Amino acid sequence: MSAIIEVKELRKEFKSYSSRSGLKGAFRDLFTRNYKVLAAVKDISFQVNEGEMVGYIGENGAGKSTSIKMLTGILTPTSGEIIVNGMNPHKEREKFVKTIGVVFGQRSQLWWDIAVQESFRLLKKVYHVSDEDYKEHMDHVIETLDIGHLLDKPVRKLSLGQRMRCELAAALIHKPTLLFLDEPTIGLDVLVKMKIRRFLKEMNEKYKTTILLTTHDLTDIEALCERVVMLDEGSIIYDGSLKQLRANWVEGKQIQFEFTRTVNSEELSNMSVGHTVAWAKGERENVWIASVEDDEKVISDLISKIVSHYQIRDLHIKETSTEEIIRNIYEEGIHHG
Template sequence: MRSIEAKGLTKEFKLYRSRPGLTGAFRDLLNRQYTTVRAVDAIDLSVDSGEVVGYIGENGAGKSTTIKMLTGILEPTSGVLKVNGFDPHRERESFVRTIGVVFGQRSQLWWDIAVRESFRLLQKLYRVPEGAYGSHMDRLIEVLDIGSLLDQPVRKLSLGQRMRCELAAALIHQPRLVFLDEPTIGLDVLVKENIRQFLRQVNQEYGTTILLTTHDISDIEALCHRVVMLDRGRIIYDGGLEELRQQWSGKARIRFVFGDRVSLRNLQQWAGEVADWHKEDDRRFIAQLNTMGETGMSDLLNRLTPHVPIQEVRLEETTTEEIVRRIYREGIRHA
């Protein structure tokens, strides 16, 4: 079963364009000019139940617009969209009971009342039976460690404390699908890891589908096996995180510490076309391979070992953040 099925999903906005000067202002009163901007451009997106998918892109790529359509806040201009079997915009009342939403910079909790009372209000809104609510909330409170926060007003919570309560609020009705928009923004390392661990448990224990949008690539690496990358309203990559690394990792870098002093000129001569070199000192060098895979590294070691003792060698992998940055800088056509 699929949690999300979108085909040709498109959203256009009609923007007012003002003309310069006083004369232009008067003309705008009588005859306004508009321009159409396509924020999401005919994307196809399928997410199976139980998947954890990272949905990433630069500012203005169309991520937030997509999420607003998937959650029913915005109606698509065109295309076909089903989320949990519902049309999110037309069947909104039934649909919202099947999803949970956490926005890192917005709150669904009531600011001036105790956290416990916010949870009770959400229980009534989602029509969660008392028996199911009690046992489920006890579990959420224990795992998220928010028992000591229940009687405090939301406005008195730190950001990390509030985000843990926001996660509990989003899961009160045990939704089949959860949308997370920057859930760890502004949090310290320990709180981030606690939230990631909790999300992994929710996915494993309840089979909850998670769609995660974030600028923090470490969130993607910790939680997602699949990445959907958006640029200018179009999907430019949809596949596994490991496949993305392999496809875009580029040339490997190897850090060497030699047992004896060696000159850069000699290294270049011995290595030939296999690698380019950067010198740190007389014994420490970085080699950037000109060939991909383990073959290039083996070839380089075979060329060096007859000439100079190698004390330490370490392969430096390209981080996912570097890969994503390179894709947006160079374009997916270079993959």
């Protein structure tokens, strides 16, 4: 499988100037400035293969936006190497931008006062897309994103959800092989989010579009990405599968049983012989919670034993959310490597 993004020892430093105090200090600042060098991205390396959908996550100030700006050619790296779609994004900018699509949740690529379809036509000219290619590709995109009825409206008249769907369509006019999405579902309602996720999945399956997704909404990551790259203070602290991340950090599962009659802990302990199960009384009457290891066989064995001996009113398996896991990682700190 070929690598679409290759990043080696990528670093970005910024100079932070500080002013000296007093009139004398201000005068000295005219000739020499005091500054500190701050590294926003610290020698990171990773690669993304064709057709992958990768979640690029981290807290504010972790270096996500800075590295995305370098990957899209907006910023020049201080040191290190970037090859995206076989090109250096900064040096071959004009040729490079024709191969990528970018959607920034906070920034628009549509013209504010003209109708959406006029923006689309302008972008079609910018990217030299033929009428035939445009019609074949964009008819499908417009239909799937359900924006046909919005094409005659000026962008300023659209709701946030409508605008984001149009932004996504605009980023795909030239059929890019690689899509950078920065907070694409920020502030959107659940139905619009689901529509956008479904569409991105379809684009990935149909055209093998590679997607790098930056978001604070971890349900986006869970719905779309099998792999996550996690940054903290400019360094990569985890690069691997979402499944593995969960396995490493989740110690077990909790199964909540609601019985139709009163049962005691002794009875339940006898039921779970052969497995390490910790039983705890629930808050409601006749509710008991079993903490077990995260193993499908152990879980199904325990459930079938309990269900065959007792009448159950309700049963619930509690999953630890990705959000909880990632919050724990940042709170406890994770060792590099």
